[in-house]
Amino acid sequence: MxxxxxxxxxxxxxxxxxxxxxxxxxxxxxxxxxxxxxxxxxxxxxxxxxxxxxxxxxxxxxxxxxxxxxxxxxxxxxxxxxxxxxxxxxxxxxxxxxxxxxxxxxxxxxxxxxxxxxxxxxxxxxxxxxxxxxxxxxxxxELATFPKKDKASLNKNALALKRSWPAKFIRPELHLNAEVINHKQRIPILIATHWLELGGAEKFAIDLIKSLPKEHYAIYVTTDIPSFNHWSSEIADQVEAIFHLPSFLPQSMMAIFYEYLIRSRQIRLMHLHHAAQAYEALYHIRRFHPQLQILDSLHIIELPPNEGGYVEASARNFEAFINHHHIISYYLKNFLMQRWCIPEKKISVTYLNVDSDYFNPGLIEKGQMKKALNIPDNACVVGFIGRFSEQKQPLEFIKSAQLLQQRWQETQQTQALIFVMTGSGLLEQEIKQAIQRAADTCILLHPQVNDTRPIYQDCDVLMMPSANEGLALVSYEAMAMQTPIFFTDVGAQNELLPPEFLIPNTAPLAQKFADAIWPYLIDSEKRLQAGINMRHYIRTNHHHQQTYTELLALYQQLLNCE
Structure with a gap:
């Protein structure tokens, strides 16, 4: 054909x-x-x-x-x-x-x-x-050089001839079927992500897409680093199209494609979620779309060698192209204002929050995880949920588990003490080896799951020894599920958790976690009351609808400024 x-x-x-x-x-x-x-x-x-x-x-x-x-x-x-x-x-x-x-x-x-x-x-x-x-x-x-017939006209634009600007000014045009891009009075927006995999920032983007009123917005989504993008299926029927750019484009062509996508779909607002190539494309996009409203969401200041992560890079390299910053904590607001002198009016703090109607312990049958892992019903379970990466410090969890198990045996507790690590990642092999060395401690691995509620439901406490965080989504979810959670005092965790559940991020970290958690392990009433208090705090101050109400208002504010 x-x-x-x-x-x-x-x-x-x-x-x-x-x-x-x-x-x-x-x-x-x-x-x-x-x-x-x-x-x-x-x-x-x-x-x-x-x-x-x-x-x-x-x-x-x-x-x-x-x-x-x-x-x-x-x-x-x-x-x-x-x-x-x-x-x-x-x-x-x-x-x-x-x-x-x-x-x-x-x-x-x-x-x-x-x-x-x-x-x-x-x-x-x-x-x-x-x-x-x-x-x-x-x-x-066409894509790499100026056509000869256009050189004369380009001489009038000195900026276009500067050596620091790559020659990306020929813009491919595909004449699409009008029905494909007929938005029927809806506002076309682009949500640019780096991938659609397990993670707090990604979960926020997914939930935002689901919450946006489809009768008002026509949503396009991009990913720009290689990935299986397992969460694509979660939003496939919620958006106009998803473009996984690395599957059909080299990195050098992504900026050109972003500009084409904005032009062909008449995008009015671009929302960046830790999308590295989308940030880099802003130099090219802004030359042709000065009226486009650009918003980015920032979550965490990364530790070296990542030099501050997206929060630092956004302010250092791309501030001139961005209309507004959405950030998830006052900790990040202070960073942007004090380090980069960004005006307060250009920053909006909106917490991630959590759907506490969905993360509701009353809706989840107890014992699902215990049955799957053959854990006794009366066992006391300490959990870890997250990526198996250096940032999350899962090996510190194993060290603390050994200390707690030793004390558990010394005090002759009658229940079994079980530790469950849920997730996947680059450190998985090291974790398995560490578990083998800790043969006297029962540490079980549970695969990454989309629905974590049964995990929270069957854990008595959570222990999260992260080296760095923004404001971890697992904290919101655990508190909503009435599961006490102990976290290192990093990032903006102190904007959410009470002081007694925050562990100083200094050595010996495993011992400090063990000391803080121990009173809650041996006292079920203390655990129960802590969980009730946490859920009440979330229900009162951090319901998810507040997040989307504030972001929708921010979208409208930006669109009114076109």
Whole structure:
């Protein structure tokens, strides 16, 4: 199949094999992504997306060079090519890139869609888009240099010729079907994230997307570092489109794509959530979209070697491009005002807060986690929930567990004392080795889960020895679930937790945690009352609806300033 009636130089050709009429279009914006992939790789002639067989599912979705005909494409594929005759090109030239994951799974292949694939594809293509795929395009020349005919006019703009500005001023234009970008009076906004995986900042972005009124906002989402993006499914039906940029673009092309996305969707507000490439793209975006409202959310001041993290980088490198900062604590507000002299009117403090109606111990059956891990019903359980990373210091949790177990045995407690670590991450192997060395202490690993409520419900206390935090989401959730939580006194934790639950972040840290937690381990009434007090505080001061009410008001304030 070739789009268009007459082939011309540099035309793009759409091809497929083994494509069933009833197979749905499983990847939204498929043709748009494949076109950009071809534009971004002028040294390749063809982009292929296998239908049923993946090449490499152990890594996130990416483009791989196809050095020889692969079984994956023999089972069926969709391709976009600079030349006609896809089969001969694959077998002879090998200048082909292939998406590493199959487009369709067995589930989607067996599900009868309301429309056929061809009908769905035709509905997404406008006449202008077909013309775009026909017309002459030299991707390397247009995207990397100034066309000769434009140099004279550019001489009038000295700024554009400065050596510190890369030549990114030719802006590719895809003429999209009007129905694809018809927002029907809604305000188009872009939420830029670095990925959609487990984490407090990411959870905040996900919950914000879910809470935004869809009748008022048309939401686009991007991710800009390689990842499986497991949480994409949480918002797939809440947004207009999700673009995982590393899956089809090199990093050098992301700024150009961000500007194209803002222009093609007429984005009015861009909200950054720790998206490194989106920040870098602001230099390019602001040249063409001075009226665009740009908001960023900042969560944590990172320790060395990360040089302050996004809070520092935002103020140091991108302050001139940003209209407003949303921050999650007064600790960060003081940092921005005192270190970078950012005006107070440009900063809004809105706590992350928590949905205490959802994180409600009365809704969750007790014993689910204990049953899954074969923990006795009457056991006392100390929990850890978070990434297995240096920042969270899970190895300190294991050291403290050993100290508590030793004291537990010395005082001849009758209940079993169990420690449960929930999460995953780079330190997982080291944690397993440390658990083996602590053979006299029962420490169990629980996999990362989307719904953590059963974990909170079955833990008697939580112990979180983080080296650094912003204001941890796990604190909000544990308090809402009536589970006492002990935390290192870092970041803005003291804006949420009472002093007796904050542990000085100094050596010997494990011993300090053990000393603070011990009275609550041996006194169930003390634990119960602490949990009740924490939930009452959350219900009174940190209900999630307050967060979204304040952010919606901030959105409207910024949009009124266009």
């Amino acid at each position: 070739r789009i268009g009636s007459e082939p011309k130089d540099n035309s793009f050709f759409l091809n497929f094999t083994h494509l069933n009429e009833r197979i749905p279009c499983a990847a939204p914006n498929l043709l748009e992504q494949m076109t950009w992939a071809l534009l971004a790789h002028p040294e390749y002639n063809t982009i292929i997306w296998p239908l049923f067989t993946s090449i490499n599912i152990k890594s996130p979705l990416q483009l791989l060079a196809l050095d020889a005909p692969a079984e994956a494409i023999q089972q069926g594929f969709i391709s976009l090519s600079r030349k006609s005759g896809i089969e001969s090109e694959i077998h002879l030239s090998y200048k082909t890139l292939c998406f590493s994951h199959a487009l369709l799974t067995s589930e989607t292949a067996n599900t009868a869609p309301p429309l056929s694939f061809l009908r769905t594809l035709k509905n997404k293509l406008s006449l202008e888009q077909k013309l775009f795929l026909k017309r002459k395009v030299d991707a390397l020349r």
